[in-house]
Amino acid sequence: MTTDTTRLGATGLEISSVILGMMSYGDPAKGSHEWSVDIDQARPFVRRAYEAGITTFDTANVYSAGSSEEITGQLLKEVAPREDVQVFTKVFNRMRPGRNGAGLSRAAIMHEIDASLTRLGTDYVDLYQIHRFDPHTPVEETMEALHDVVKAGKARYIGASSMWAWQFAEMQHVAELHGWTRFVAMQDQYNLLEREEEREMHPFCAHTGVGVIPWSPLARGRLARQWDAQGSGSRADTDEFGKTLYKQDEDANRQIVDAVAQIADERGVPMAQVALAWVAGKSVVSAPIVGATKEHHIDDAVAASSMELSDDEVARLEQAYTPRVPSGF
Numbered sequence: 001m002t003t004d005t006t007r008l009g010a011t012g013l014e015i016s017s018v019i020l021g022m023m024s025y026g027d028p029a030k031g032s033h034e035w036s037v038d039i040d041q042a043r044p045f046v047r048r049a050y051e052a053g054i055t056t057f058d059t060a061n062v063y064s065a066g067s068s069e070e071i072t073g074q075l076l077k078e079v080a081p082r083e084d085v086q087v088f089t090k091v092f093n094r095m096r097p098g099r100n101g102a103g104l105s106r107a108a109i110m111h112e113i114d115a116s117l118t119r120l121g122t123d124y125v126d127l128y129q130i131h132r133f134d135p136h137t138p139v140e141e142t143m144e145a146l147h148d149v150v151k152a153g154k155a156r157y158i159g160a161s162s163m164w165a166w167q168f169a170e171m172q173h174v175a176e177l178h179g180w181t182r183f184v185a186m187q188d189q190y191n192l193l194e195r196e197e198e199r200e201m202h203p204f205c206a207h208t209g210v211g212v213i214p215w216s217p218l219a220r221g222r223l224a225r226q227w228d229a230q231g232s233g234s235r236a237d238t239d240e241f242g243k244t245l246y247k248q249d250e251d252a253n254r255q256i257v258d259a260v261a262q263i264a265d266e267r268g269v270p271m272a273q274v275a276l277a278w279v280a281g282k283s284v285v286s287a288p289i290v291g292a293t294k295e296h297h298i299d300d301a302v303a304a305s306s307m308e309l310s311d312d313e314v315a316r317l318e319q320a321y322t323p324r325v326p327s328g329f
Contacts, residue, residue, distance in 0.1 A: 002053035009211025026064020092131035159185030162329035211286035276304035
């Protein structure tokens with residue numbers, strides 16, 4: 001079984017309907033991702049993903065202090081010609097001490113795009129994303145710098161990640177006013193336990209042709225196992241950011257996870273496939289970003305990309321959700 005091809009929002013860029021997230025791969029001695037796995041452990045997952053039709057890979061400069069980009073670049077060279085894969089990366093978080101070592105100033109962006117390209121071993125990235133909104137830098141400065149990155153041929157497209165919808169709209173408006181490159185993608189947190197993006201961000205993206213590529217579509221694994229089951233592996237123990245998520249209305253969350261388990265049992269498939277199929281089935285979603293540190297993770301993601309849930313199943317999955325304070329940015 002292989003995954004299909006889709007378009008990134010309203011662009012002409014063809015990507016795979018599943019994106020492999022590369023945050024799991026890096027030097028565990030670098031940065032704050034103690035749970036990341038090294039290049040030798042990552043190699044079979046990248047190869048298996050490519051063989052299953054996954055050609056789109058998402059990383060960030062900050063993942064394992066740049067070593068994720070290094071691993072991404074090296075492993076993609078081993079499996080495919082550059083033109084056959086789509087490489088996404090991000091900028092915003094602190095990469096070096098001192099002035100302009102973080103954020104979205106022109107100085108930071110121009111330095112970090114070159115640093116990312118060097119680590120990735122490529123002349124360009126297909127999508128260059130701002131990892132978060134920078135309240136300390138004028139929007140005009142950021143958008144012009146990103147436009148110049150595109151015009152220099154260092155990025156084919158630009159995208160954004162988790163922020164308030166009004167911030168995203170402001171950035172798009174500034175780019176349009178000046179004739180600069182606009183964002184074509186929004187990478188936000190979206191899953192059955194965190195659906196607040198449906199209120200403002202996703203309608204705006206749908207209306208303006210922006211493709212959504214959700215992170216954490218399985219809610220850090222909570223939607224892939226029974227509610228009372230514990231996560232396995234070092235990430236479950238050491239992912240401090242992940243521990244802050246999905247703490248609101250646990251009664252509702254339990255009911256949602258139970259619904260996923262029931263439908264998975266009825267279909268005879270793993271829970272992960274049901275939860276991923278729900279995300280992938282949303283028209284605003286171009287492709288979910290999935291991580292893989294076990295062989296079945298890729299198999300589940302590929303199977304889910306072609307699974308169609310019935311209206312009744314979708315209603316059952318969505319029924320228990322309650323409004324909550326947005327998290328993750």
